[in-house]
Amino acid sequence: xxxxxxxxxxxxxxxxxxxxxxxxxxxxxxxxxxxxxxxxxxxxxxxxxxxxxxxxxxxxxxxxxxxxxxxxxxxxxxxxxxxxxxxxxxxxxxxxxxxxxxxxxxxxxxxxxxxxxxxxxxxxxxxxxxxxxxxxxxxxxxxxxxxxxxxxxxxxxxxxxxxxxxxxxxxxxxxxxxxxxxxxxxxxxxxxxxxxxxxxxxxxxxxxxxxxxxxxxxxxxxxxxxxxxxxxxxxxxxxxxxxxxxxxxxxxxxxxxxxxxxxxxxxxxxxxxxxxxxxxxxxxxxxxxxxxxxxxxxxxxxx
Ligand code: GDP
Numbered sequence: 001x002x003x004x005x006x007x008x009x010x011x012x013x014x015x016x017x018x019x020x021x022x023x024x025x026x027x028x029x030x031x032x033x034x035x036x037x038x039x040x041x042x043x044x045x046x047x048x049x050x051x052x053x054x055x056x057x058x059x060x061x062x063x064x065x066x067x068x069x070x071x072x073x074x075x076x077x078x079x080x081x082x083x084x085x086x087x088x089x090x091x092x093x094x095x096x097x098x099x100x101x102x103x104x105x106x107x108x109x110x111x112x113x114x115x116x117x118x119x120x121x122x123x124x125x126x127x128x129x130x131x132x133x134x135x136x137x138x139x140x141x142x143x144x145x146x147x148x149x150x151x152x153x154x155x156x157x158x159x160x161x162x163x164x165x166x167x168x169x170x171x172x173x174x175x176x177x178x179x180x181x182x183x184x185x186x187x188x189x190x191x192x193x194x195x196x197x198x199x200x201x202x203x204x205x206x207x208x209x210x211x212x213x214x215x216x217x218x219x220x221x222x223x224x225x226x227x228x229x230x231x232x233x234x235x236x237x238x239x240x241x242x243x244x245x246x247x248x249x250x251x252x253x254x255x256x257x258x259x260x261x262x263x264x265x266x267x268x269x270x271x272x273x274x275x276x277x278x279x280x281x282x283x284x285x286x287x288x289x290x291x292x293x294x295x296x297x298x299x300x301x302x303x
Pocket of ligand 1: 109110111112113114115116117118148255256257258259280281282283284288
């Protein structure tokens with residue numbers, strides 16, 4: 001229900017356009033396919049993924065000779081879900097905490113995408129599941145970033161390790177994992193600075209943060225979560241490209257899907273980068289982080 005509400009705009013825009021595309025038509029013909037292509041592109045699915053989807057529908061039309069417009073939604077659902085193949089089981093794909101303790105999650109992303117908020121929401125989820133959480137304020141570039149993380153630490157009542165603005169992010173990360181080990185914490189969430197203006201700097205900084213953490217925990221970080229702002233549509237693709245080039249990204253969170261009609265971006269990103277989308281942000285509140293499930297997501301477009 002929360003998901004349906006969070007994706008309201010994407011859903012109604014997609015649904016309206018789809019209805020127009022098939023209005024007065026009983027079978028899927030070239031014109032319907034052209035319109036469908038426009039609908040997918042205007043929902044920010046992205047050109048490459050849209051072409052894949054259209055090709056798949058065309059193949060089905062060719063194979064079965066006839067495809068009724070009444071069946072189009074069902075076929076579209078199947079084909080879209082099939083493209084988002086990395087969560088094949090369809091199981092909700094949240095971050096599982098294995099026996100590793102503490103489990104270190106480094107969170108990356110450009111400023112303003114909702115990184116701090118996502119960390120706060122995750123802290124709340126892990127804490128509610130009975131886990132001991134520690135936050136690390138390794139985005140030392142902006143004072144506001146440290147303050148924001150502190151607010152979330154207070155709100156969720158979890159400890160935070162921080163230093164002064166301008167201090168070495170790697171040093172904060174080191175302190176954080178060291179404290180987490182001492183506190184016998186289950187999970188560590190490390191905030192990092194997301195400055196993209198200089199790719200080499202970004203890469204060097206993230207590499208250094210990782211290397212220093214590994215002095216305490218050899219396999220850290222166990223997870224690198226990239227946060228993308230879904231409301232920026234194609235910009236989110238560009239950011240995914242740059243971050244995946246700078247560091248190994250193991251999972252994605254796409255935020256701000258409430259209040260945008262660009263929710264299709266999740267489909268394109270999931271197809272193009274083959275990195276599992278594990279969470280979607282559908283609001284500013286502590287509860288507004290959904291564990292991503294591709295079937296539920298795709299279904300919500302057609303409800
Ligand atoms: P950061 O700079 O990446 O750490 O971004 P913040 O976490 O400070 O978030 C920037 C703004 O986006 C804040 O006003 C958040 O409340 C808002 N925000 C974050 N996630 C979501 C979301 O899923 N939905 C909405 N509507 N707003 C969000």
